Amino acid sequence: MPKAPLLAPPGPPTLTFRWDGAPVAACPGDTVASALIAAGELATSRSAKYRRLRGPACLHGGCGTCLVRVDGRPNQRACLTPVREDMVVEPQNTYGGLDPTALVDQIFRRGIDHHHLVVYPRLANQMMQGVARELAGFGELPDAPPEGAAGLFDHVPEVLVIGAGRSGRALAAALAAAGRPPLVVERRAAAALPAAERPARLLAGVGVFACYPQERLWAAASEHPPVLHRLRPRHVVLAVGAHEPTIPLANNDLPGVVSARGLADMLEQTGRRLAARVVVVGEGPRAELLAAGLGAERVAPARVHKLLGARRVKGVQLDDGKILRCDLVALAPDPAPAFELAAQAGAPIRFTGAGFAPVCDPDGRIAAGPAAHPLEAADAQTAPPPPWTLWAVGELAGATTPAEIQASVDRCAAALLRALAESPAPEDSHARA
Numbered sequence: 001m002p003k004a005p006l007l008a009p010p011g012p013p014t015l016t017f018r019w020d021g022a023p024v025a026a027c028p029g030d031t032v033a034s035a036l037i038a039a040g041e042l043a044t045s046r047s048a049k050y051r052r053l054r055g056p057a058c059l060h061g062g063c064g065t066c067l068v069r070v071d072g073r074p075n076q077r078a079c080l081t082p083v084r085e086d087m088v089v090e091p092q093n094t095y096g097g098l099d100p101t102a103l104v105d106q107i108f109r110r111g112i113d114h115h116h117l118v119v120y121p122r123l124a125n126q127m128m129q130g131v132a133r134e135l136a137g138f139g140e141l142p143d144a145p146p147e148g149a150a151g152l153f154d155h156v157p158e159v160l161v162i163g164a165g166r167s168g169r170a171l172a173a174a175l176a177a178a179g180r181p182p183l184v185v186e187r188r189a190a191a192a193l194p195a196a197e198r199p200a201r202l203l204a205g206v207g208v209f210a211c212y213p214q215e216r217l218w219a220a221a222s223e224h225p226p227v228l229h230r231l232r233p234r235h236v237v238l239a240v241g242a243h244e245p246t247i248p249l250a251n252n253d254l255p256g257v258v259s260a261r262g263l264a265d266m267l268e269q270t271g272r273r274l275a276a277r278v279v280v281v282g283e284g285p286r287a288e289l290l291a292a293g294l295g296a297e298r299v300a301p302a303r304v305h306k307l308l309g310a311r312r313v314k315g316v317q318l319d320d321g322k323i324l325r326c327d328l329v330a331l332a333p334d335p336a337p338a339f340e341l342a343a344q345a346g347a348p349i350r351f352t353g354a355g356f357a358p359v360c361d362p363d364g365r366i367a368a369g370p371a372a373h374p375l376e377a378a379d380a381q382t383a384p385p386p387p388w389t390l391w392a393v394g395e396l397a398g399a400t401t402p403a404e405i406q407a408s409v410d411r412c413a414a415a416l417l418r419a420l421a422e423s424p425a426p427e428d429s430h431a432r433a
């Protein structure tokens with residue numbers, strides 16, 4: 001049965017793709033997640049651990065709950081995948097919303113000893129193993145191996161900016177205005193960035209997954225065949241922003257429970273408007289601002305008894321028994337800096353109260369710290385100094401408001417330009433390895 005649309009399009013939809021065999025209308029600029037949410041389709045996969053239905057939650061590539069199979073390739077993040085005409089998108093492990101593990105629980109009430117289960121005859125054992133793998137796995141393997149070998153590209157930029165959110169774009173613009181345009185790596189597609197603010201030198205659709213001084217930086221593009229990027233910059237600016245942690249509430253993992261900030265950003269990127277009833281859960285000025293921007297009712301987490309629904313969220317039950325019916329619940333917790341790459345690079349880390357952040361000076365320069373891994377600590381005394389200077393900007397550097405973010409960008413850009421002026425570098429190079 002068609003579901004009620006939750007997001008209104010910015011104009012007449014001009015694209016069509018297939019979701020679970022049925023056509024879904026989409027607009028240019030949509031991701032698979034925004035088009036599915038717009039169509040009221042909230043469940044995209046099932047948790048491999050808890051077996052509960054999952055749907056897009058953070059809406060910016062950070063949580064991995066939106067995994068879908070796209071054109072035969074499993075485990076693609078719906079929130080980062082731009083919609084293309086005629087693409088075939090399938091849910092993973094959802095079994096039409098049914099939970100086969102509930103049946104397993106009924107049959108094996110005292111638990112399963114899988115070492116001795118259906119060992120003989122061999123055919124039955126093979127079937128049992130197949131079912132177990134199906135239930136425990138992450139989707140199905142690709143229909144076909146990639147054509148051609150994976151590509152490897154080497155980049156030696158003077159300055160690398162990781163992240164093209166607000167702070168990354170502003171920093172890239174400030175450096176470009178001074179004649180030193182950095183290379184910017186962004187995991188979203190270029191179309192997800194405002195056209196007027198797109199950095200001139202942009203690697204879009206590319207995620208940095210390793211930041212080790214001894215090995216340089218590694219990034220991957222989810223292309224077909226896959227492409228690896230090895231990056232050896234002199235300055236690395238982390239403009240990776242912050243995560244939206246979840247808020248501990250009963251049923252906070254139901255499809256339709258999303259990040260308020262992710263939802264606001266998605267609406268801004270796609271031009272879509274809310275056509276759904278939304279309740280924001282959060283407190284403080286930031287949550288109030290997000291609720292006002294979404295035009296949604298807001299409740300403090302302490303007032304929430306539980307979220308209601310089975311296959312998707314249906315409402316919020318408050319402690320006094322009152323029920324707020326809704327189609328989406330948008331969580332607005334205090335954000336936690338995305339400190340992971342800084343930690344990989346060996347930066348000293350501090351607790352902020354909401355999460356962890358690298359220790360940096362007012363300009364954003366991150367102090368050289370101990371080795372990232374305890375096993376490397378013994379080598380730390382003799383190891384050569386890091387081949388780059390590491391910087392943090394925006395939310396990772398402790399900024400929270402737009403004014404603080406801009407001030408952080410201005411200070412970092414000025415300090416970086418001073419450092420670049422002191423030691424001119426050879427031309428940037430980019431080549432296929």
Ligand code: FES
Nearest residue numbers: 057059063064079
């Ligand atoms: S990774 Fe896609 S919604 Fe979080």
